[in-house]
Amino acid sequence: MKYISTRGQAPELTFEEAMLTGLARDGGLYLPAEIPVMSFDDIAGLAGLSYEEVAFRVMQPYIGDTFTDAEFRDIIARAYNGFGHAARAPLKQLSEGQFLLELFHGPTLAFKDFAMQLIGQLFEAALSRRGETVTIVGATSGDTGSAAIEAFRGLDAVNVFILFPHGRVSEVQRRQMTTPDDANVHAIALDGDFDDCQARVKDMFNHFAFRDEVRLAGVNSINFARVLAQVVYYFTSAVALGAPHRKVSFTVPTGNFGDIFAGYLAKRMGLPIDRLVVATNQNDILHRCLSGQGYFKGSTIPSVSPSMDIQVSSNFERALYYAYGEDGRAVSQLMDELSSGGFDVSQGAMEALRESFSSGRASEEETLSTIASTLAATGELLCPHSAVGVKVAEEALRASDGAGTKVPMITLATAHPAKFPAAVEEASGVHPPLPSRMSDLYEMPERLSRVDNDLAAIEDHIKRHIAS
Ligand SMILES: Cc1ncc(COP(=O)(O)O)c(C=O)c1O
Ligand SMILES: N[C@@H](CCOP(=O)(O)O)C(=O)O
Numbered sequence: 350m351k352y353i354s355t356r357g358q359a360p361e362l363t364f365e366e367a368m369l370t371g372l373a374r375d376g377g378l379y380l381p382a383e384i385p386v387m388s389f390d391d392i393a394g395l396a397g398l399s400y401e402e403v404a405f406r407v408m409q410p411y412i413g414d415t416f417t418d419a420e421f422r423d424i425i426a427r428a429y430n431g432f433g434h435a436a437r438a439p440l441k442q443l444s445e446g447q448f449l450l451e452l453f454h455g456p457t458l459a460f461k462d463f464a465m466q467l468i469g470q471l472f473e474a475a476l477s478r479r480g481e482t483v484t485i486v487g488a489t490s491g492d493t494g495s496a497a498i499e500a501f502r503g504l505d506a507v508n509v510f511i512l513f514p515h516g517r518v519s520e521v522q523r524r525q526m527t528t529p530d531d532a533n534v535h536a537i538a539l540d541g542d543f544d545d546c547q548a549r550v551k552d553m554f555n556h557f558a559f560r561d562e563v564r565l566a567g568v569n570s571i572n573f574a575r576v577l578a579q580v581v582y583y584f585t586s587a588v589a590l591g592a593p594h595r596k597v598s599f600t601v602p603t604g605n606f607g608d609i610f611a612g613y614l615a616k617r618m619g620l621p622i623d624r625l626v627v628a629t630n631q632n633d634i635l636h637r638c639l640s641g642q643g644y645f646k647g648s649t650i651p652s653v654s655p656s657m658d659i660q661v662s663s664n665f666e667r668a669l670y671y672a673y674g675e676d677g678r679a680v681s682q683l684m685d686e687l688s689s690g691g692f693d694v695s696q697g698a699m700e701a702l703r704e705s706f707s708s709g710r711a712s713e714e715e716t717l718s719t720i721a722s723t724l725a726a727t728g729e730l731l732c733p734h735s736a737v738g739v740k741v742a743e744e745a746l747r748a749s750d751g752a753g754t755k756v757p758m759i760t761l762a763t764a765h766p767a768k769f770p771a772a773v774e775e776a777s778g779v780h781p782p783l784p785s786r787m788s789d790l791y792e793m794p795e796r797l798s799r800v801d802n803d804l805a806a807i808e809d810h811i812k813r814h815i816a817s
Contacts, residue, residue, distance in 0.1 A: 357677020371567030570607030645691030
């Protein structure tokens with residue numbers, strides 16, 4: 350399997366090269382040259398298998414001969430061994446036709462663990478085989494950073510630097526990043542928002558002298574391996590509800606578009622997905638775009654679902670690549686226009702996007718009231734991000750009932766409520782406790798650096814702190 354850039358001007362790479370490379374050298378994002386397809390029987394055969402076996406069957410065609418089957422199975426087993434639920438991603442019924450996919454049973458209590466625990470193992474195996482070391486620099490609005498630090502802490506071949514927006518992540522998220530005392534992990538608080546953090550990471554990838562000097566690698570969803578690992582739970586959940594014999598829809602709390610893009614890949618692989626519903630908070634650039642208003646950046650407004658406080662949605666570029674008929678030049682031009690504010694999506698591309706995606710938005714009040722109403726109706730305590738999803742899913746279900754369709758809707762519950770105790774308690778009156786294994790999180794000393802939102806200052810900081 351070869352990997353190509355969304356902007357069409359970077360060398361084609363193998364899976365392993367794309368995983369270790371991060372951003373393509375033309376500024377684009379890597380994608381498989383062809384999306385593997387699973388037959389009806391292949392998908393039917395997933396019923397009743399363990400999460401790990403489904404993960405192997407879904408991902409193996411993408412990784413080709415990077416690892417032997419035995420090595421890859423072993424990597425997958427180690428990745429999910431530390432999850433706190435035997436099903437890894439349990440599915441719960443909220444009401445008739447409405448389901449919740451709990452993706453927060455990993456070590457840092459967010460869906461990011463599904464991919465990060467896997468790529469921690471993949472990086473370790475690939476780097477030790479090559480005898481190489483890398484410097485991972487990541488941007489986070491809270492969850493990617495904690496998951497990355499957890500997955501890579503203590504590894505000799507990797508130094509990790511995570512940029513997070515100062516004062517804009519929850520206390521639990523911050524502490525998950527600042528309390529690990531391993532010498533190879535570094536939390537950096539940046540003055541700015543998540544979009545600034547992500548822009549600086551991409552700047553570093555586009556600064557080839559720095560990139561090559563530190564052997565830069567990325568674990569944001571820039572990295573295709575991150576997205577790939579997230580494809581798996583679309584299969585396990587859809588099959589649990591009767592796919593491929595029956596269609597399902599998904600509503601996905603969305604910020605950087607990585608998770609829902611994984612759903613798009615699952616659909617292209619043959620999973621019978623009816624709708625992929627993008628659920629945004631008040632930072633609703635994607636909802637506005639899918640409603641036909643173009644893709645124009647506004648300023649990011651802090652919300653009760655801070656991990657989704659994103660305006661420049663990195664993986665939307667991957668969706669645009671397919672919507673524009675795999676035309677790298679067109680994508681390149683759109684991304685140039687985005688740097689000066691935004692762009693209108695062509696009519697053809699809008700039609701292509703709408704074949705798979707629809708969207709909705711939840712205000713702050715709607716998010717909080719959904720936490721309270723879901724608790725009252727079902728006993729499920731949602732995190733604010735998952736609440737954005739459930740609110741938008743309810744609307745989508747009402748609309749589809751009107752159209753007479755009876756396709757079950759699965760909403761992705763992307764984080765544990767205990768990561769956002771203040772908002773959850775405000776909404777429901779219930780203080781969600783952290784799992785007992787994390788009960789000392791508030792007592793442990795923190796270690797972080799404040800760095801200006803300035804490329805040269807960040808690069809200098811990283812070079813000075815790379816553990817020898
Ligand atoms: C808890 C939570 N929910 C939803 C999202 C949005 O996911 P994505 O950025 O893949 O759209 C994020 C951040 O990525 C998150 O941390
Ligand atoms: N919400 C994310 C933002 C980064 O997204 P990624 O999927 O590209 O890593 C976070 O929690 O950091």
